[in-house]
Every structure is written in structure tokens, then in C-alpha cells.
Amino acid sequence: DDISSEYDLIEEVLRLNGFNKIPDIDFVNLNLEEKDIYTKNYLKTIDIKIYLSGRGFNEILTQTIQGSANYEIFGDKLIHIKNPQSSELNIVRSNLDVGLLKVIRNNVNHIGKDISLKLFETGKVFKNVDGKYIENIELALAMYGFDDKKGHKNDRNKFSIFDLKGEIELLLAKMNIENIKLFYYNDLSYSNNFIELSILTEIKKGITEKIGKIYKVKTNLLEKYDIEDDVYVASLNLDKLLEISKPNLRYKEFSKFPSVKRDLAVLINKSIKFEEIYKLLNNKTAKNLSKAELFDTYEDEKIGNDKKSLTFSLEFISDEKTLSDDEVNTQMKNLIEKLEKETGAVLRK
Structure with a gap:
């Protein structure tokens, strides 16, 4: 009455013959080459x-x-x-x-x-x-x-x-x-x-x-x-x-000299895409510009319905020396002139 499935029958055969007669398995060979999770x-x-x-x-x-x-x-x-x-x-x-x-x-x-x-x-x-x-x-x-x-x-x-x-x-x-x-x-x-x-x-x-x-x-x-x-x-x-993705990354040593930070606020037409401004900021127009981040956008009737204001945080740094204010001012001037020429941007004062 205790046997209701094939598993019960197998258990009874093993019990009658003796569990000690089951041969030992020395090792289990698992091939993980195809299924290794560490791919x-x-x-x-x-x-x-x-x-x-x-x-x-x-x-x-x-x-x-x-x-x-x-x-x-x-x-x-x-x-x-x-x-x-x-x-x-x-x-x-x-x-x-x-x-x-x-x-x-x-x-x-x-x-x-x-x-x-x-x-x-x-x-x-x-x-x-x-x-x-x-x-x-x-x-x-x-x-x-x-x-x-x-x-x-x-x-x-x-x-x-x-x-x-x-x-x-x-x-x-x-x-x-x-x-x-x-x-x-x-x-x-x-x-x-x-x-x-x-x-x-x-x-x-x-x-x-x-x-x-x-x-x-x-x-x-x-x-x-x-x-x-x-x-x-x-x-x-x-x-x-x-x-x-590509694994071959190259690392550059950090500059040992301090950086100089400036803010840049410009008015541009709404038709000008942010990526156009971003590309100009990052194409070496300013020699020592290392980082340009957008941190504020503004639209209002007071600046014109077809205008928008973008404010960037700029960081200048040199691998060779500490930059002077005059050097940064010159690069800022070149940057603004480039933006005005290429996008029609106007410096907000």
C-alpha cells in the first residue's frame, strides 16, 4: 500500500538489496566552457x-x-x-x-x-x-x-x-x-x-x-x-x-596645475540646437578649454519669443603651467567670437 509511484518502487529495491551495494562515483565531470557565466x-x-x-x-x-x-x-x-x-x-x-x-x-x-x-x-x-x-x-x-x-x-x-x-x-x-x-x-x-x-x-x-x-x-x-x-x-x-563597445581605452595623466572656471551665458535663436553649440565649445577653439557643461536654460518674452538663453560652466586647464587671467580672457574672447560667427549667439551681459 505504500508504493504509489516508480520512486517508491526504486526505494524498496534499494532497501532490499542494500544501499551499500550502490557503486561510488569518484568525480563528476562538468564542462563549463560553453556555459561559463564569466563571459x-x-x-x-x-x-x-x-x-x-x-x-x-x-x-x-x-x-x-x-x-x-x-x-x-x-x-x-x-x-x-x-x-x-x-x-x-x-x-x-x-x-x-x-x-x-x-x-x-x-x-x-x-x-x-x-x-x-x-x-x-x-x-x-x-x-x-x-x-x-x-x-x-x-x-x-x-x-x-x-x-x-x-x-x-x-x-x-x-x-x-x-x-x-x-x-x-x-x-x-x-x-x-x-x-x-x-x-x-x-x-x-x-x-x-x-x-x-x-x-x-x-x-x-x-x-x-x-x-x-x-x-x-x-x-x-x-x-x-x-x-x-x-x-x-x-x-x-x-x-x-x-x-x-571597444576595450582599448587610453588614460591621460591629470594636470598638476589648478584649473580656472568661468561662466558663459549666451542668447541664441531657438532654432539653433544645443549640440551645435556644444560641438563649437569642444573643437579646440579655446586651446585650454577642458570641460564645458550646460547648467541653466531660460526662455522668456523679455528676451524674445524666438530666443533662448544658455549658460555654460567652462573649465580651463594647462598641462604645462598655471593659466593667468589674461590668457583665459583671450581664449574666452576667441570662443565668443567663434560662437557669434557660427551661430549668431549674443553674449548676455
Whole structure:
């Protein structure tokens, strides 16, 4: 009566014959060559996680199985599970963005609105493309709330899309990735259910191959998660990034001499893209300009409906000596003249 399965029968045979008659196995030979988790991409991913942690981001881990209600707004063709436990666990996720929004909501509910959140996650996503199931590893980042760094008025500034864009550019530089272009959209027709109109940057290799996007989450989606303040998200195809990254990095010794910092505020037409200004600042127009960062933008009727103000923090440094004020002033003058000639920018006084 105790035998109800084949396992019970095997147990009885072993008991009657004696367990001591089972031959010993000296060793188990496992071939890990094909399945070694410490692959190059695995190690590169660990490096990325360490780097982002050093930049102040916190890693999150969310479930692969999710509820379809949270993903339908993204417009993806979802992959449903045949025998789901519930409607809240009935698909495999098509992006990592939803998980970031959930974690932001939970932190706001438990800690409050006056917080600084920089989050990231790496993981598999599953997409239904023309009836074919495609599995990718993605990297998603989100920024919400206040920047812990003090602003020029010694106050706390809220994160903007430029903060996240800067982090992505630094990450791409860290991975030694070249030929990546950022495409900006200011077209109302590009707005959709989850991307705020005109606040979108697509990251592409060449012209056509899309690597990812940086965007401001639309208000109606934030309301679903009871989030009142702006959220900025970057979603990247990590498989493609790792494929085109280059390991051969060259390091340059830091200058032993102090740097000189100056602010530069200019008025330009709204039709002029930020990347045009940024390229001019970084093409050695000023010999000793080592860093140019945008830290303020301003638009108002007082400066003209077709104008915008950009304020940059510039840092000058030499590997050979301490720069004098006259040397920096001369380089600033050349820089301003170049901006005026190439973009029509006017110095704000």
C-alpha cells in the first residue's frame, strides 16, 4: 500500500538489496566552457554597474513576469503566459521602464516627495515583432526629484533631461563607443502615450540603427503611478552597446596645475540646437578649454519669443603651467567670437 509511484518502487529495491551495494562515483565531470557565466559581456555588464553606482545610481531588481495592464500604454505587442497565476502576472515584460516607475512610486510613498532618486536596472525584455519572439538585454535608467549637488545660487535644483542625457554621454564615453548620434525631436506628431512631446532624444548608430532613447515620461502615465513630479528615463539596448563597445581605452595623466572656471551665458535663436553649440565649445577653439557643461536654460518674452538663453560652466586647464587671467580672457574672447560667427549667439551681459 505504500508504493504509489516508480520512486517508491526504486526505494524498496534499494532497501532490499542494500544501499551499500550502490557503486561510488569518484568525480563528476562538468564542462563549463560553453556555459561559463564569466563571459566578456558579463564582466562588461558588471563594470557598467560599478560605474553607475559610482555616479550615484542605485540598482534595482524587478520581476520578469508582470501584469499586462502596466504595459499596454507603451503600445508593445505583449507576450502572454499560457497559464498565468493572475491578471497581475500574465505577461513577460517588454521593457524595464515600468519597473523603474513602480520603484519611484514606492520610494515617494514611503519617504516623501523631497527626495533624490537615480536608479538603473539591467535585465531581459521580451518583444513580439511581426510574430517573432525576440529576447534582448536592456539597460534602463531613471532620474526623479532633486539633484544633491548645489546650484549656482546654492539651492537644490530638480533633475532635468539634460542631467540624464549627460549621464548617458558619459556612459557611452566610458564604454569607448564611437559613431553614436543623438537625434532630437520637437515635433508634436512624435508625441505618444508615454513620451512627453518634444522631450525625446533617440540614440542611434549611424542614421538608422536605434540603440535607445531618453525621454520625459508623460503626465498621464505618471498619474497612473501617483507620481506628481517629472521623471526622466533612458532605455538602452545593452546587447548592441556591448557589441560596439571597444576595450582599448587610453588614460591621460591629470594636470598638476589648478584649473580656472568661468561662466558663459549666451542668447541664441531657438532654432539653433544645443549640440551645435556644444560641438563649437569642444573643437579646440579655446586651446585650454577642458570641460564645458550646460547648467541653466531660460526662455522668456523679455528676451524674445524666438530666443533662448544658455549658460555654460567652462573649465580651463594647462598641462604645462598655471593659466593667468589674461590668457583665459583671450581664449574666452576667441570662443565668443567663434560662437557669434557660427551661430549668431549674443553674449548676455
